[in-house]
Amino acid sequence: MAEVLVLVDHVDGAVRKPTLELLTLARRIGDPVAVHLGPGAEAAAPVLAEHGAVKVLTADAPEFADYLVVPKVDALQAAAAAVSPVAVLVASSAEGKEVAARLALRLGSGIITDATDLVAGDEGPVATQSAFAAAFTTTSRVSRGVPVITVKPNSAPVEPAAAAGTVEPLAVTFGELATGTKVVSRTPRQSTGRPELTEAAIVVSGGRGVNGAENFSVIEDLADSLGAAVGASRAAVDAGWYPHTNQVGQTGKSVSPQLYIANGISGAIQHRAGMQTSKTIVAVNKDAEAPIFDLVDYGVVGDLFQVVPQLTEEIKARKG
Amino acid sequence: MSLRIVVAVKYVPDATGDRHFADDLTTDRDAVDGLLSELDEYAVEQALQIADAADDAEITVLTVGPEDAKDALRKALSMGADKAIHVEDDALHGTDVIGTSLVLAKAIEHAGYDLVVTGMASTDGTAGVVPALLAERLGIPQVTLLSEVAVADGKVTGRRDGDAASEQLEASLPALVSVTDQSGEARYPSFKGIMAAKKKPVESLDLSDLGIDEAEVGLGGAWTAVQDVTARPPRTAGTIVKDEGEGGKQLAAYLAEQKFI
Numbered sequence: 001m002a003e004v005l006v007l008v009d010h011v012d013g014a015v016r017k018p019t020l021e022l023l024t025l026a027r028r029i030g031d032p033v034a035v036h037l038g039p040g041a042e043a044a045a046p047v048l049a050e051h052g053a054v055k056v057l058t059a060d061a062p063e064f065a066d067y068l069v070v071p072k073v074d075a076l077q078a079a080a081a082a083v084s085p086v087a088v089l090v091a092s093s094a095e096g097k098e099v100a101a102r103l104a105l106r107l108g109s110g111i112i113t114d115a116t117d118l119v120a121g122d123e124g125p126v127a128t129q130s131a132f133a134a135a136f137t138t139t140s141r142v143s144r145g146v147p148v149i150t151v152k153p154n155s156a157p158v159e160p161a162a163a164a165g166t167v168e169p170l171a172v173t174f175g176e177l178a179t180g181t182k183v184v185s186r187t188p189r190q191s192t193g194r195p196e197l198t199e200a201a202i203v204v205s206g207g208r209g210v211n212g213a214e215n216f217s218v219i220e221d222l223a224d225s226l227g228a229a230v231g232a233s234r235a236a237v238d239a240g241w242y243p244h245t246n247q248v249g250q251t252g253k254s255v256s257p258q259l260y261i262a263n264g265i266s267g268a269i270q271h272r273a274g275m276q277t278s279k280t281i282v283a284v285n286k287d288a289e290a291p292i293f294d295l296v297d298y299g300v301v302g303d304l305f306q307v308v309p310q311l312t313e314e315i316k317a318r319k320g
Numbered sequence: 321m322s323l324r325i326v327v328a329v330k331y332v333p334d335a336t337g338d339r340h341f342a343d344d345l346t347t348d349r350d351a352v353d354g355l356l357s358e359l360d361e362y363a364v365e366q367a368l369q370i371a372d373a374a375d376d377a378e379i380t381v382l383t384v385g386p387e388d389a390k391d392a393l394r395k396a397l398s399m400g401a402d403k404a405i406h407v408e409d410d411a412l413h414g415t416d417v418i419g420t421s422l423v424l425a426k427a428i429e430h431a432g433y434d435l436v437v438t439g440m441a442s443t444d445g446t447a448g449v450v451p452a453l454l455a456e457r458l459g460i461p462q463v464t465l466l467s468e469v470a471v472a473d474g475k476v477t478g479r480r481d482g483d484a485a486s487e488q489l490e491a492s493l494p495a496l497v498s499v500t501d502q503s504g505e506a507r508y509p510s511f512k513g514i515m516a517a518k519k520k521p522v523e524s525l526d527l528s529d530l531g532i533d534e535a536e537v538g539l540g541g542a543w544t545a546v547q548d549v550t551a552r553p554p555r556t557a558g559t560i561v562k563d564e565g566e567g568g569k570q571l572a573a574y575l576a577e578q579k580f581i
Contacts, residue, residue, distance in 0.1 A: 184488040245481060
């Protein structure tokens with residue numbers, strides 16, 4: 001069967017969930033071949049095999065951590081040359097999209113970004129995307145070269161499917177551009193213990209109505225009761241109440257969780273652009289006219305400082 | 321020696337308008353008024369600050385798009401850019417990101433550059449891949465998604481705030497920089513700036529000026545094909561309750577019914 005390259009997104013060998021989702025999608029098109037770059041391949045390989053990787057190509061070199069993006073492109077290009085894949089799948093992170101873009105150009109291939117679904121088609125994989133703040137759904141395919149497709153987290157279930165997962169070293173020759181952008185230092189973000197925003201199954205967000213950084217604990221408490229990630233609207237971020245890395249919207253992150261709970265968020269188009277593909281949408285807002293209520297499956301018109309703590313307590317009580 | 325900065329910007333349909341696709345499944349540009357992409361305003365702002373910090377610098381703002389796209393250039397010129405390049409050609413209709421990066425790269429080479437500055441993504445297509453594609457085409461380092469940027473002694477340095485870590489980056493010029501909306505609020509054009517912009521040169525180029533074959537761009541030259549566009553079905557009206565003291569409990573009951581609890 002035809003092989004499909006999947007770039008592994010991992011932290012020192014701990015495979016991140018979007019990669020396991022990619023393996024589910026890759027199996028619809030062919031046999032997944034995972035490409036693991038950097039340290040930790042021994043830890044990652046069994047996990048990749050359990051999720052359908054017939055082969056795991058591995059390469060480790062200081063270049064992957066010390067320089068931005070291009071070393072990974074060099075490696076993926078080498079992998080593409082080694083297996084002649086029918087498609088290349090990459091998670092739609094900021095770096096993933098950059099790696100995919102440069103690879104596509106080198107392969108003379110079209111690129112599709114932020115796919116929300118992927119199926120096999122007569123003329124190659126067909127990807128679903130959402131456009132204009134999710135007002136439209138499009139289907140597209142790559143018409144030239146090896147389809148390079150980046151897929152948004154939460155676009156497919158994680159399905160175990162045992163495969164050989166044969167580990168093979170990948171020979172990579174770094175080009176002149178690989179060392180162009182040096183990573184001088186790297187400060188890991190302090191972990192909040194909460195799930196990553198773009199990957200979380202549930203996102204609880206706060207906006208202008210939260211009215212102060214000190215009040216965000218109300219949002220965090222609700223998030224923690226559900227094991228959710230915390231998001232914020234641009235208004236809340238611009239006011240300095242919550243970090244920019246948690247911003248949901250057109251200029252922030254695009255999320256597509258199973259459940260999205262918007263608190264004190266009016267639902268301007270810029271915010272909707274980042275969350276409208278969520279499966280179930282719930283809002284709490286004291287303004288009954290807020291546009292967010294046009295989107296919701298369930299809405300509560302009321303003061304979030306009354307409703308949200310009561311909700312949190314009730315969830316804790318129900319969970320026992 | 322003068323620091324030559326080229327800022328690539330996009331003219332996009334206003335996101336607050338009712339955006340549509342045309343019959344050929346490309347963006348319907350007649351449906352909604354256009355404007356300079358908000359995320360590109362940050363690129364113009366950072367270019368202006370880099371130029372201010374340099375002994376001698378010149379900023380060229382560049383766009384690819386229809387006649388109306390000149391509005392985006394005028395906005396950037398009124399903010400303080402020195403001159404503009406407008407690439408317009410009927411054959412460009414329906415060009416994908418790969419084709420757009422080709423046209424931009426040729427125009428940037430035509431302009432001459434030490435530093436290319438872009439926004440992190442357009443606010444219409446939102447793919448966010450053009451900066452990386454441009455760096456690949458130009459064969460220069462990409463220093464992308466920066467929330468802070470500085471240029472000194474032939475080097476560009478900046479901070480990239482990722483999900484897992486914050487990174488300090490460094491590259492030698494020539495290089496490409498893209499900036500996020502965290503890089504700093506963009507200035508409003510002053511009246512003086514608006515008046516001065518009217519006298520600034522705008523060079524118009526077409527594909528033949530850039531030595532690009534029509535077959536490489538447009539819908540026909542795109543390496544991807546949109547098969548189908550459907551308007552998202554309107555959401556069925558949700559349940560909306562007014563909080564009479566039990567709103568939180570009612571919501572919990574709904575979440576339990578949906579098996580989220």
